[in-house]
Amino acid sequence: MSGPSGAHGRIQSPDSGRPVARATMKDVAALAGVSLKTVSRVVNREAGVSPAVRERVEHAASRLDYSHNVHASNLRRANSRTGTVGALLQDVSNSFSASLLRTLEDVARAQQTAVLAASLDEEEGREIALVRGLVARRVDGLVLMPATSRHEYLASELRAGLPTVFVDRLPHGVDADSVTVDNVLGSRHAVEHLVRHGHRRIALLLDLGTIQTAQDRLRGCREAMDAAGIPDDDRVEVQNLRTSDAAEAAVRGFYRGGPSPTAIFAGRNDLAIGAVRALRSLGLSHRVAVIGFDDFPLADLLEPALTVVRQNVGQIGAEVGRLLFARIAGDTSPPRRVVIEPTLVVRGSGEIRPT
Amino acid sequence: MSGPSGAHGRIQSPDSGRPVARATMKDVAALAGVSLKTVSRVVNREAGVSPAVRERVEHAASRLDYSHNVHASNLRRANSRTGTVGALLQDVSNSFSASLLRTLEDVARAQQTAVLAASLDEEEGREIALVRGLVARRVDGLVLMPATSRHEYLASELRAGLPTVFVDRLPHGVDADSVTVDNVLGSRHAVEHLVRHGHRRIALLLDLGTIQTAQDRLRGCREAMDAAGIPDDDRVEVQNLRTSDAAEAAVRGFYRGGPSPTAIFAGRNDLAIGAVRALRSLGLSHRVAVIGFDDFPLADLLEPALTVVRQNVGQIGAEVGRLLFARIAGDTSPPRRVVIEPTLVVRGSGEIRPT
DNA sequence: TCGTCCCGTGACAACGTTGTCAGGACGATT
DNA sequence: AATCGTCCTGACAACGTTGTCACGGGACGA
Structure with missing residues (x-):
């Protein structure tokens, strides 16, 4: 041959x-x-x-x-599409981002489109550089879970017509489509749930204060606590926790003396995992209530199974894909803000009563 | 402004x-x-x-x-790189593929390169189509966790000099770099471990018989059983399990009467999860030993914690990245086959003795 | 004063492709 | 037989960029 x-x-x-x-x-x-x-x-x-x-x-x-050679072809063609979209996510190896990427990929494949995926790790500079790179590659669209808090730098791209969908976090300083979860509502429900089960001394584990979703979750918790009339003395708020280990250390700290929390709300899934690890090693898994924000695989197999606020990733991803490809197809209606309501998934850990 | x-x-x-x-x-x-x-x-x-x-x-x-416009630029330039590589993985939302993607991304970013990621879901047609798409996009390199079993279709690309690294599964019919895990060794160790703890009646849960890694894992198990002189009557092999649910159903089946296995080896992480679910609901978690192939987040938090054969994803990804970018940089030495030894991570579930 | 060299700049072709248009062959029509 | 239309094919320019080369002018040495 x-x-x-x-x-x-x-x-x-x-x-x-x-x-x-x-x-x-x-x-x-x-x-x-x-x-x-x-x-x-x-x-x-x-x-x-x-x-x-x-x-x-x-x-x-x-x-x-x-x-x-599609690049040469696109160069010459009139209304060329590169058949490529970019997805800048928090971290493609965490289960939320990964599932989102997967759903997006499925929508994209149906449109003969490939997905350039990258992780931001909450680094602002990386976001800016990667966006620049994607624009230079002339992606047809952009999905962004931003690490930055201000997005004016995107204004020129948006003006030039780059279809962009924000996910998980809202755009600030520019107008663009977004698909977010009602974080305030979700965490309020979680804390209300704990209060309903008799808890007063509740600890909150939260991510970087600069991250919008973390702020919102904190706000939801505070609203619920205010409504329940929980005094400041009973509130424990630990912010700026970046890793599971940090959460674990924080929770250990709670039980080294003094009045300790009877319930923990963890504002991100790996913080919940850190909390579970800490409680497990302290032998308190069945005595301290835990609710996590964001479901993850195997949460139902823990002992006790973890009660969580679930964001429906499939729904989020599908919504993002729909919006993005509608824009790519030429939809020029005003930007839409899709807000998805999270649901409380009751599994056991959140229903433990204070001792 | x-x-x-x-x-x-x-x-x-x-x-x-x-x-x-x-x-x-x-x-x-x-x-x-x-x-x-x-x-x-x-x-x-x-x-x-x-x-x-x-x-x-x-x-x-x-x-x-x-x-x-990098595309126009690349078109004109002499030794142009598109600054893009493709990664065709089994499923970017499963933790193994996702971690691999992440490691690769980190290597790629250091080289100013973006990653096009896609999931194959064991569909051969998809693989062929996606490779074609990536080549048409003139990616600088390709990472492939193939769904196909024969790879002659890649010969022309390889001849044209497309740097390609197979991961998790070996190339067949063409010569290319690969990074794989010694599946035979890993599963043999797992079964030996079970035998050492007194088990004779051991059930094997395995993926599609057409998948090379599944075959290898089966082989490793059989070698260990042969060596231990376990009779055919004590061997239970269930193949072609695609999902966690399928594994769960299979395990439930084991305990509906007749002589039932005292230990289970699950040849993929979600099959292990299915097995754990089944045992949990049957109240057998602490009576039947389980070892899974491939570690996953939270395996250590299960009750009992899951003993697994771990493939070091970080190492695999780093190795893949190194090989790929060495080729992209012009390395034309003969193809390398990197084989990584998996390790048994002892956590509890695999050390349960038969009753 | 002249020649040389260097520096900054621009004209032009080329990368691999496609849109536009024109032309040739052929059968059908008058 | 001349005319027309249809069908197939090719020449050429253009997409946005960069490599090559050439040009004009100022600095410098003889």
Whole structure:
């Protein structure tokens, strides 16, 4: 088949196995004995090519392992799409971002579109640099779970018509589509749930105070506590927890003496995991109530199973995909703000009563 | 700032807020009163532009929200890189693929490279189509956790010099770099561990028989059983389990009568989870031993904590990244096969003795 | 004063593709 | 037989960028 006798110099280098430039339409045209334009017609399945010529061109193309260059094609075409969208998420390896990416990918694939994925790790500079990179690659759309708190830097892109959907966090300083969860509501419900089960001394574990969702969750908790008339003395708020380990350490600290919380609300899933670890090692898993924000795999298999506020990732992702591709398809209606209501998933850990 | 008086017709459409074509170097050149080439020089930070001109060009560029078009640039450049690699994984939302993606992303970012990620879900057609798409996008490299069992279809790309690294599964029919785990060894160790704890009647839960890793894991188990002289009657092999639910159902089946296994080896992490669910609901969690292949978050928090064969994802990802970018940088040494030894992580569930 | 060199700048072609248009062959129509 | 229309094909320019080369002018040495 691909014997060493191949003589179409461009692809198979005669002796060395070194890579050689890819065949272009010109090469195919030469081999098939037709013009460039005819090859283009065949490749794009345009009408008006005789079967015989089409056959000859296809044969030549496959003989040369011709692969269409979409970048050159897009450059020339009028209303070109690159068939690529960007997704800048918090961290593609955490289960929330990963599930979101997956749902988005499924929507994108249905539109013949590939997804460039990257993690921001709450680093503002990274976000700016990555957006620049995506724009330079002329992505058709952008999904952004921002690390920044102000988004004016996106104004020119939005003006230029870059379809952009914010997810999990709202845009500030620019107007764009967004799909977020009602964090205030979700955490208020969680704390109300704890209060209803008799808790007064409730500890809150929260992420960086600069992150909008963390702020909202804190606000929801405070609203519920205010409504329940819980005095400041009974409130424990630990902010700026970035990792599971940090949460674990914080929770250990609670039980080293003094009046200790009978319930814990963890404002992010890995903080809940840290809390569970701490309680487990202190032998308190069945004595201190825990509710986490954001469900995760296996939360139901813990002992006790973890009660959580669940954000429906599938719904979020689908909503993001719908919005994004509607914009890409030309929808120019005013930006939409989709807010999804989280639900409390009762599993056991949140229903433990204070001792 | 961006008042409606803006008069540089190309970007800001006068009345409608409709998106308008992006500014090109030509526009910048016109506004700055210089030639195209000079703009190119400034944009690419080439030497030999007087500070005054440079300043003028930069000002014009920012006024027009100019964004460099890397596709046009790459088209023209000699040894162009697109600064994009593709990662075709089993499912970006499962923790193994997601972690791998993340590690790869980190390596890629260090090389100014973006990652196109997609999930194959064991669908062969999808793999072929996605590879074609990535090649058409002229990715600089490809990471592949293949769904197919034969890879001849990649031969022409490899010949054309597309850097490709197989991960988790070996290439068949072509020669390429790979990073895999010694599945035979890992599962043999797991079963040996169970045998050492007194088990004879051991059930195996396995993925599709067409998947290489599943085959290898089965082989490892059988080797250990053969060595231990376990009779066929004591062996229970359930193959073609695709989901956690399927595994759960299978395990439930074991305990509906007849001689039931005293230990379970689950050949994939979600199969282990299914097994744990089943045992939990049957009240057997502390009576039947379980070992899973592939670690996952929270395995240590289960009750009992899950003993697993761990594949070091960080190491795998780093290895993949190293190989890939070495190839991209021009390394043409013969393909390498990196095999990583998995380790048994003892946590409790695998040390339960038969009753 | 002249020639040389260097520096900053621009004209032009080219990357791989597609849109536009024109032309040739051929059968059908008058 | 001349005319027309249809069908197939190709020449050429253009997309946005960069590599090559050439040009004009000022500094410098002879």
